[in-house]
Amino acid sequence: MPGLLRGIARTAIVAGTATAVSNRVSRRQGGRWARQDQQQADAQEPVEPEPAAAGGMDDTLAQLKQLGELKSQGVLTEAEFQQQKSRILNA
Incomplete structure (x- = not known):
């Protein structure tokens, strides 16, 4: 045992x-x-939206919408989103 x-x-x-x-x-x-x-x-490398075309509120809105979609998909961080948004709005 x-x-x-x-x-x-x-x-x-x-x-x-x-x-x-x-x-x-x-x-x-x-x-x-x-x-x-x-x-x-x-x-x-982070995906950046195309530069703003000359003139047109529609182009700006389309770029902002695309930028928002990239952020919601997690492709862009909050800082990258803010940087690109200010670049689009100030162009």
Whole structure:
């Protein structure tokens, strides 16, 4: 009977250790993937709307609408949105 308990205890220790190692590896790999995704997102150049054409309130409104859509899609940050909006309105 003591040999059986020793075998059960050893199995429990090995299984617990394997689970702990597996969880740690999964967390590290997830963090590594998240950093790679962030680096790829940072490497992409932000999409900027086309410059304003000479004259026309319709052109300005169309550009502002496109800019708003880019912001709502998450392509532009709030700061980028404000910068481009002021550029369009002051052109």
